Amino acid sequence: MAFKKKEKRGMPEMNTSSLPDLIFTILFFFMMVTTMREVTLKVKFTVPAGTELEKLEKKSLVSFIYVGPPTDNLRAQMGSSTRIQLNDRYAEAREVMDFIAAERKGMKDQTKQIISIKADQQTQMGYITDIKEVLRKSWALRINYSASRRN
């Protein structure tokens, strides 16, 4: 018989040797487009909502200042009054100057430094104004009030 039934073949195994490469590609993509979360937040804040916002580009030029009450698990020790967080710790407004200087060190184009202020809606302006005064003194004049989009 011409069409002799062949012996039953097993399913050929798929070649998966390029699978790691594939996943590595995705990995590299993510490493490119995302930024490391640099600090653990010690203050909690809800930023105000606005309509005339601009995107913050060039992450390498941006330094963040967080303002708000301590997070829930730290409230027992730190109380609930407004705090300023620089890097990983609480700080006073006058320490912003050193912070700016330290941040500038690693920057390529120091004149284009942007300070992003992430402050809670309920913060009293006194804290913000103190920070702004120090920023002016340290010649960090480009600032950005972090906000979420509102329609």
Added chain:
Amino acid sequence: MAKTKKKMPGLNTTSTADISFMLLIFFLVTTSMDTDMGLTRHLPKPPDPDQEDATMDIKSRNILFVRINAAGQLWIKDEMNSGFGDIRELRQRAKEFIKNEQNLSKWPEKHVKNIELLGQCFVTDKHVISVQTDRGTPYNMYFQVQNELVAAYNELRNELAKQKFGREMQYLSKDEIGALKAYYPQNISEAEPKKYGGEQ
């Protein structure tokens, strides 16, 4: 005596995929992709220590005061009228003030300015909007005021863009936007906050 060369057994690479998956997940967890947005502002240069008093003489018709008290209430004042205002009317008030369409004597003075691409223009570029806050003002209110003022400028520039170039601002070239900014320069001044009595 040398043995006959054995064939090197292939390394089992099945788990490489798993390892790279782990790396991928690690990066997904530790990084953030959210784009940061915000209202960009420029602070004035630090005061010159040699200069004792940096007060400038600005004609009162050129100033629009926006004061925000500790309760978050607005006081809007210009030569025309003054009184408590609402955040919703601030944008309109600011627009009318900056534009001064009828060249009223109580709103900012107009003079001729030569702007590239626009030619001879009759502009109010000497106006100042002064935002004053109290130390107790809620940040949100201050932010909303800033937002409304920037919105007023953006709307004015957009209207001008449609009128002069026939397109909205986002479709214009850099030079054209520069011309619009020269026509409506953003003069928002922030006075040092006052402490109007009471505790902080």
